[in-house]
Amino acid sequence: MRKFGLIGFPLGHSFSKKYFTEKFEKEGISGCQYDLYEIPSAVELKTILEENSELEGINVTIPYKQDVIPMMSELDPACETIGAVNCIKVQDGKLKGYNTDYIGFKESLTAWLGNTEVKALVLGTGGASKAVVQALRDLEIEFLYVSRTPGANQISYQQIQNDSAILEDYKLIINCTPLGTYPKVEGIPDLPIDQFTSEHWVYDLVYNPPTTSLMQACLDRDGKAKNGLEMLILQAEAAWKIWNE
Numbered sequence: 395m396r397k398f399g400l401i402g403f404p405l406g407h408s409f410s411k412k413y414f415t416e417k418f419e420k421e422g423i424s425g426c427q428y429d430l431y432e433i434p435s436a437v438e439l440k441t442i443l444e445e446n447s448e449l450e451g452i453n454v455t456i457p458y459k460q461d462v463i464p465m466m467s468e469l470d471p472a473c474e475t476i477g478a479v480n481c482i483k484v485q486d487g488k489l490k491g492y493n494t495d496y497i498g499f500k501e502s503l504t505a506w507l508g509n510t511e512v513k514a515l516v517l518g519t520g521g522a523s524k525a526v527v528q529a530l531r532d533l534e535i536e537f538l539y540v541s542r543t544p545g546a547n548q549i550s551y552q553q554i555q556n557d558s559a560i561l562e563d564y565k566l567i568i569n570c571t572p573l574g575t576y577p578k579v580e581g582i583p584d585l586p587i588d589q590f591t592s593e594h595w596v597y598d599l600v601y602n603p604p605t606t607s608l609m610q611a612c613l614d615r616d617g618k619a620k621n622g623l624e625m626l627i628l629q630a631e632a633a634w635k636i637w638n639e
Contacts, residue, residue, distance in 0.1 A: 397448040398637065399429040401439055401462075402455035407576045407602045409623075410453055413630055436461035443484065451637035452482040453630075456572055459495075459521025466491040476528045478521035481633040492636055495525035498629030503529065503597060506620055512595060513563060515540050517583050518570035519548070522599055526570055538564065540583075551584040561589045567608070569598040574606035582607040592616035601626055 400410045414428035431442050436458040443449060454462055459478040463469070466479065467488035473479055479491035514530055514537040516523050523539070530537045539548040554560045573581040587608075590596075594617035598606045601623040609619035 395448055396426045396450055397429070397446055398426065398451040398453075399431050399442075399446075399449065400453040400455060401431045401433055401436075401442065402458060403432055403434060405430045405432040405455070408455065409602060409626065410455075410630065413627070414634075417630075417634075433458075436465070439465060450484050451633065452484065453633060454480045454482065454521075456522070457520065459524075463491065465489060472496065472528075476524050478524040480521070480525070480629065481636060483636055492633070493525050494629035494632035494636070495522060495625070496528055497632045498625040498627070499526050499599075500529035500532065501628050502620075502624045504533065506597070507566075507595070510595075512566040513537065514566040514568055515554075515560075515564045516568050516570060520570065523570035526568055526599075535566070555584070555586050558586070558589055561586065561594070565593050566595045566597065567612075569596070569600065569606070569608055572600065574598065574603075574608055575600045576602045579603050580607060582611065587611040587615075590615040590617050594618070596620070598622060599625065 398414065400408060408430060411428050411430050418426050439462060459480050462479050468490045470492045473491050473493040476493045476496055478493055481492040481494045483490045514535055516526055516537050517540045519539055519541050527537065540551060541548055542550060544550045544553060569583060571583060573583050590612045594612050596609050596612040596617065596619040598609050599622035600606050601621045604621055609621065612619045
């Protein structure tokens with residue numbers, strides 16, 4: 395039995411097991427199994443590998459995309475640049491880290507925006523945001539990080555609340571935080587949503603629920619909104635390709 399799986403915490407919102415299980419059935423891929431490994435810390439990955447010798451590939455989600463890096467025997471060059479791992483290939487007892495979030499997000503965003511030129515606000519500074527930011531750089535989209543505290547190329551939510559010119563200038567909002575994820579669907583980043591207009595775009599990496607509170611706030615003002623499901627599918631297919639190379 396070839397085994398694959400996902401590590402993270404929590405995992406109640408994840409569609410990964412459903413996606414891969416259906417993929418195996420639909421495409422007639424036999425002898426494969428995909429499981430969820432909800433672990434309290436990234437170091438538990440070692441135990442999972444010891445107890446599941448058939449594991450060939452592992453996806454990594456919040457909050458361990460950076461924590462697993464020291465455990466890797468090798469990093470794919472692109473992954474090393476990004477500074478976050480969301481895909482691990484297990485081969486001959488060695489772990490190689492990749493980042494397929496970058497591939498999924500870049501392809502999805504490019505198709506969605508088309509020829510529209512925008513500046514972006516990236517909400518959150520964790521592992522997912524690192525892949526997003528690398529994609530924005532490669533697409534030559536100007537961006538600012540948004541977190542609780544200001545810093546280099548980084549502004550705070552309070553600054554956006556106090557300065558209406560920011561949302562007038564930055565029309566693409568990319569949510570890389572877990573806010574709004576099932577079951578806490580009421581969660582929403584601390585933005586002045588009354589300033590959203592029909593010219594705003596919200597790309598929320600959250601995909602469960604399909605329409606988050608942040609997305610709905612933009613749609614209510616005739617803006618455009620997209621969840622992270624397409625990104626999930628694209629990155630999952632990229633991971634499957636890596637595991638079978």
